[in-house]
Amino acid sequence: xxxxxxxxxxxxxxxxxxVGIVTQPAGYVPSGRPVCVILNSGIIHRVGHHRMYVALAxxxxxxxSQVLRFDLSGIGDSENRLDGLSPLDAAIADIRExxxxxxxxxxxxxxxxxxxxxxADHALIYGSSDPRVAGLVLLDPSIPPTLQYYCRYFAxxxxxxxxxxxxxxxxxxxxxxxxxxxxxxxxxxxxSHRIKLGDPAVRAYLESAYRRTMNLGTQCxxxxxxxxxxxxxxxxxxxxxxxxxPFEGQLRLDYFDGCDHVFTSEADRKRLFGVIMKxxxxxxxxxxxxxxTTGEAASAKDLQMQHASHGT
Amino acid sequence: xxxFFFGSSDRQLFGIYEAARCAPVKGAAxxxxxxxxxxxxxxxxLRQLSxxxxxxxFHTLRFDYFGTGDSAGDMTEARLAGWExxxxxxxxxxxxxxxxxxxxxxxxxxxxxxxxxxAITAGAKVRSLVLWDPxxxxxxxxxxxxxxxxxxxKAIKPxxxxxxxxxxxxxxxxxxxxxxxxxxxxxxxxxxxxxxxxRSLIVASHPLPSHDGLRRVLDENKxxxxxxxxxxxxxxxxxxxxxxxxxxxxxxxLRRIVEWLA
Numbered sequence: 001x002x003x004x005x006x007x008x009x010x011x012x013x014x015x016x017x018x019v020g021i022v023t024q025p026a027g028y029v030p031s032g033r034p035v036c037v038i039l040n041s042g043i044i045h046r047v048g049h050h051r052m053y054v055a056l057a058x059x060x061x062x063x064x065s066q067v068l069r070f071d072l073s074g075i076g077d078s079e080n081r082l083d084g085l086s087p088l089d090a091a092i093a094d095i096r097e098x099x100x101x102x103x104x105x106x107x108x109x110x111x112x113x114x115x116x117x118x119x120a121d122h123a124l125i126y127g128s129s130d131p132r133v134a135g136l137v138l139l140d141p142s143i144p145p146t147l148q149y150y151c152r153y154f155a156x157x158x159x160x161x162x163x164x165x166x167x168x169x170x171x172x173x174x175x176x177x178x179x180x181x182x183x184x185x186x187x188x189x190x191x192s193h194r195i196k197l198g199d200p201a202v203r204a205y206l207e208s209a210y211r212r213t214m215n216l217g218t219q220c221x222x223x224x225x226x227x228x229x230x231x232x233x234x235x236x237x238x239x240x241x242x243x244x245x246p247f248e249g250q251l252r253l254d255y256f257d258g259c260d261h262v263f264t265s266e267a268d269r270k271r272l273f274g275v276i277m278k279x280x281x282x283x284x285x286x287x288x289x290x291x292x293t294t295g296e297a298a299s300a301k302d303l304q305m306q307h308a309s310h311g312t
Numbered sequence: 313x314x315x316f317f318f319g320s321s322d323r324q325l326f327g328i329y330e331a332a333r334c335a336p337v338k339g340a341a342x343x344x345x346x347x348x349x350x351x352x353x354x355x356x357x358l359r360q361l362s363x364x365x366x367x368x369x370f371h372t373l374r375f376d377y378f379g380t381g382d383s384a385g386d387m388t389e390a391r392l393a394g395w396e397x398x399x400x401x402x403x404x405x406x407x408x409x410x411x412x413x414x415x416x417x418x419x420x421x422x423x424x425x426x427x428x429x430x431a432i433t434a435g436a437k438v439r440s441l442v443l444w445d446p447x448x449x450x451x452x453x454x455x456x457x458x459x460x461x462x463x464x465x466k467a468i469k470p471x472x473x474x475x476x477x478x479x480x481x482x483x484x485x486x487x488x489x490x491x492x493x494x495x496x497x498x499x500x501x502x503x504x505x506x507x508x509x510x511r512s513l514i515v516a517s518h519p520l521p522s523h524d525g526l527r528r529v530l531d532e533n534k535x536x537x538x539x540x541x542x543x544x545x546x547x548x549x550x551x552x553x554x555x556x557x558x559x560x561x562x563x564x565x566l567r568r569i570v571e572w573l574a
Contacts, residue, residue: 007382009315009326019315019328021382043559045355047381050348050485054382077315077328077359264468264485 003062012070012105013097019077020046020070020098022106023057029066034110034134034285035102036060036067039095039119041139041262045076048116049262052269056114059273060280066106070098072122088125095126103132110134112280117141117228117261128212135285136213137276138222140261142206143232144197146240152233197231203241210245220251221279223272227260252279318375318405325398326382327375328359329409330366338369338574339439340412342402344423347496348387348486349460350548351380354420357547360561361418364570370416373406388478388487392426392495399430403437414439416573421548422447425499432507440511442569443501445546448522450499457483460549502526506533513537513572517544517565542568 004026012018038053040046046069047054057067071078072094081090095113102108112135113123120141127133145153157163157172166172196202213220224232232238235255239247254275259268319325332338343358345351362372376383377398379390403415416439419427424446431441447453458470460483470481470488478489488496502525516523516539523539530537544562545551551558 007317007324007326007384009317009382011313011315019313021315021326042553043356044352047352049352051352051381051387052485076355077313079313260468262485264482265471266473266482266485266487269485 005058005061010068010070010101012101013073013094015079015082017079017081018070018073018094018098020068021057022066022068023061024066025061025064030064030286031107032109033065034112035106035108036065036112036114036280037095037098037102038067038069039113039115039122040072040075041116041119043075046071050264050269052263055269056273056276059277063277063281064286065280066108068098068102070094088122091122092126095122096130099126099130099132108132112137112285114276115139115141124206124209124213127218128209128216131216133216133218135219135280136221137279138220139263139272140225140228140231141222141238142197143238144203144206144241145231146237148240149233149237153229156229156233207242207245210242210247214246214250218250219279219282219284220247221254221276222251223254223256223275225256225259225261225263225268227262319398319401322384323378323394323398323401324384325375325378325401327373327402327405328362329406330362330372330374331410332369332371333366334369336369337371337410337412339414339416340371340406340410341365341373341416341418341573342399342406342427343372343374344399344417344419344427345374345376345380346421346423346548347457348380348488349484349550350421350457353550354548356559357561357566358420361566361569364566365573368570368574370573371406371410371412373402373409375402388489390492392492392499396426396430399426400434403430403434407437416440416442418442418444418569418573419446420444422453422496422499425450425501428501428504428508431509431512432504438509440573441509441513442573443512443514444565444569445516445518445548446501446514447496447499448501448520448526450495450497452520452522453499454488454493454496457488460484502529505529506535508535508537510536513540513569515540515542515565515568517542517562518546540568 005023006026008022010020010022012020038057053069057069060067072091073079073081085093099111111133113127113133114137115123116139120138123136124138124141127136222238235253256268263269263272314329317324317326343362345358346354358374362374365372377395379385379387406415414437417427417431424443427441428443431438468484470483473480473482473487478487478491480489480493505526514537527539542565544564545557547562
């Protein structure tokens with residue numbers, strides 16, 4: 001990477017209790033570009049699994065973007081909140097404080113949120129309520145199962161000798177369902193950390209978040225991996241799960257077959273970074289046209305046509 | 313808590329300084345982290361240790377070696393000698409910030425082996441040394457790294473790396489290049505044990521075959537130290553989501569370290 005970048009350690013938020021790193025080009029920072037914010041996935045601190053967010057932030061900065069990686073309260077180096085908010089509400093409040101800080105300290109007018117797993121869910125939920133969020137990069141976000149998901153799931157397991165072995169010794173998802181049906185609650189402790197994505201209330205909540213996001217005109221890049229088979233197992237699952245959400249022209253989809261959930265392989269990370277860099281260079285995000293003009297509307301229209309050609 | 317960058321412009325290191333939160337100040341401590349995926353999972357426990365030390369009256373500095381965490385550089389450019397130099401830089405930084413004349417070094421796993429090397433050569437600058445589940449034999453450590461795999465998923469085996477990228481293997485997403493692997497394999501803390509500072513604590517929560525060798529050398533050299541074994545979970549190993557100890561810090565070990573240093 002030849003372009004020079006600088007890193008700045010910051011403490012942000014109302015109590016200055018959120019620790020983050022701003023990475024940006026060393027000299028001229030193009031104005032009008034959205035500032036990228038990379039969110040924690042699970043309890044891994046802001047560098048990300050195998051330091052992938054450091055590499056991504058440096059790559060984005062070398063291409064002219066400002067990037068903030070920060071720890072949500074209670075994660076990494078950030079202190080716990082003192083207001084007793086639930087974990088989800090606390091995460092959303094933290095993101096709002098980070099975005100507000102970027103608006104005042106870095107003159108950010110538009111934001112792109114990037115997140116993996118829980119980070120993707122936080123990005124979606126926050127992004128659906130703040131018009132400053134111009135883009136979302138969602139890596140393995142939560143989506144409900146569909147009929148095709150179950151067909152693929154069982155077809156895959158029927159082909160695996162291990163599944164038959166598990167069946168014979170009373171292990172696996174089917175046996176768990178049978179046990180639960182018969183009143184056994186022993187598996188519930190381990191399962192309790194997983195949100196029941198098939199639950200109608202959860203499905204309606206996510207659908208509403210995606211609909212609001214699309215209505216705000218937010219551009220989305222979603223990447224699904226085959227490494228999260230208990231949640232999704234095909235590229236278009238999100239479209240089938242939310243058939244009434246108007247994704248056309250705003251959602252770009254990629255499916256990484258053979259890739260694990262946290263992009264452990266360097267080759268998968270390179271591919272992922274390539275997808276993100278290409279998406280972020282779209283006309284609506286780079287400063288070739290002045291923001292908030294008819295020109296921007298025109299570039300968004302171009303983008304819709306471009307996405308339509310991708311079949312998303 | 314103050315996050316900041318320090319060191320030279322071509323080797324910027326990221327650190328977090330925590331000032332002692334009670335008087336009288338009992339000292340200053342630099343924390344040295346383990347390698348690669350082990351650091352990612354142990355980060356939470358090291359932060360907790362730093363917090364507990366600050367509450368007990370220690371100024372602490374946690375930092376990332378070059379090519380790790382938020383520090384500059386790439387892991388493929390890293391060398392163990394460079395990381396030892398980074399620890400010296402961090403010690404100087406903490407002495408400079410606090411006005412202290414001595415620091416204590418606390419190292420976990422590979423960080424303990426690096427800290428021990430520094431403590432032996434730094435003389436009076438190091439007040440005391442804590443070796444937390446130290447890497448005793450580099451060969452053993454490299455073998456362990458090759459066997460580490462995340463829970464609940466298919467085993468992610470080490471993947472060979474291209475020779476033009478430094479060779480070696482990708483271990484859970486981190487490059488263990490031929491160069492750093494050979495440097496790690498050459499580590500032999502047992503051979504250094506007779507020269508450890510008089511005020512050293514060796515605490516282990518994870519039994520290793522090499523512990524017998526260290527005990528023997530400590531006995532032969534009539535050293536006061538012994539390996540204190542504390543049954544607690546190893547924080548550098550990822551536990552499955554939903555496991556009761558997932559994300560938890562090994563409180564018994566942390567308490568012992570703080571109590572001993574104080």
